Amino acid sequence: MPELPEVETLCRQLKKKIYGKKILNTETFDEKLAGISNIRGRNVVEVERRGKTIAIDLDDGNTLQIHLRMTGRLLWQKIPEKPKYSRWKMDFADGSILLVDPRRFATVRVLRKKENNTEREIFGDFEPTRFIKLHSARKTKIKTLIMNQSVIYGIGNIYACEILHRAGIHPERTAATLTKDDWGRIFRQAKGVLKKAIEKRGTSISDWRDLYGRKGENQHELKIYGKKGDACSICGGTICRIKQGGRGTFYCPDCQK
DNA sequence: AGAACCGCCTGCTTGC
DNA sequence: TGCAAGCAGGCGGTTC
Numbered sequence: 001m002p003e004l005p006e007v008e009t010l011c012r013q014l015k016k017k018i019y020g021k022k023i024l025n026t027e028t029f030d031e032k033l034a035g036i037s038n039i040r041g042r043n044v045v046e047v048e049r050r051g052k053t054i055a056i057d058l059d060d061g062n063t064l065q066i067h068l069r070m071t072g073r074l075l076w077q078k079i080p081e082k083p084k085y086s087r088w089k090m091d092f093a094d095g096s097i098l099l100v101d102p103r104r105f106a107t108v109r110v111l112r113k114k115e116n117n118t119e120r121e122i123f124g125d126f127e128p129t130r131f132i133k134l135h136s137a138r139k140t141k142i143k144t145l146i147m148n149q150s151v152i153y154g155i156g157n158i159y160a161c162e163i164l165h166r167a168g169i170h171p172e173r174t175a176a177t178l179t180k181d182d183w184g185r186i187f188r189q190a191k192g193v194l195k196k197a198i199e200k201r202g203t204s205i206s207d208w209r210d211l212y213g214r215k216g217e218n219q220h221e222l223k224i225y226g227k228k229g230d231a232c233s234i235c236g237g238t239i240c241r242i243k244q245g246g247r248g249t250f251y252c253p254d255c256q257k
Numbered sequence: 258a259g260a261a262c263c264g265c266c267t268g269c270t271t272g273c
Numbered sequence: 274t275g276c277a278a279g280c281a282g283g284c285g286g287t288t289c
Binding site: 032069070071085101102103104105138140144206245246 | 259260262263265266268269
């Protein structure tokens, strides 16, 4: 599933491909995506990531916002093809951007204004001190909290598990039980884990592919997600899987306290 | 107000 | 082998 590193990878590739280019045509193949405003003839003036959303700024002040949710992919196509699960496409002079999404959760919207507040961007204006002040008294479980996009952007299930493992924090701890030192390790590991994953062009456990259909390499860096029953690489304990808010959570009961 | 839960979706895995 | 049930989970909306 595309989280921050995967969306960042796509945005960087997209920017190289479509920056300054004119959208010649768009086509929708799924009635769920009907009603997208006409953007034909518009030029792309910026491509940016906002959390897990791809924001493509157009020369009329509107922003095309694409969210891939669970199984969405964007693919660059030089030769027009329509593989299974194609939902939408946008044509340029030298090729097309195709949205492929088996589960049909992905969204494409044209909005007048884009979110320009980067306080929730961990590589933007995010301030740990402010975060702690606002949220450290809450009774929410820490994993739920760091996955909450209204609090901090970009962390989904896979990276939440990895971050808490490396920080040595049990995913069911409530925010209110964490010390200043715990918070410090969480933010440090969050930056480290996400930065590494961007360098590795994302985690291809199942669906994730980049703009050119290639897998990322970060799946080889995972130490906890999907590894139930394996020995923990930090302490040798046995990795457990529990369900938290409907999502599979992996952790090591021996070194995550 | 804040926390937990539900529904959207469909391919894949599991179990009988 | 075949079919049904269960699972995967981001996020907006609803309920508690």
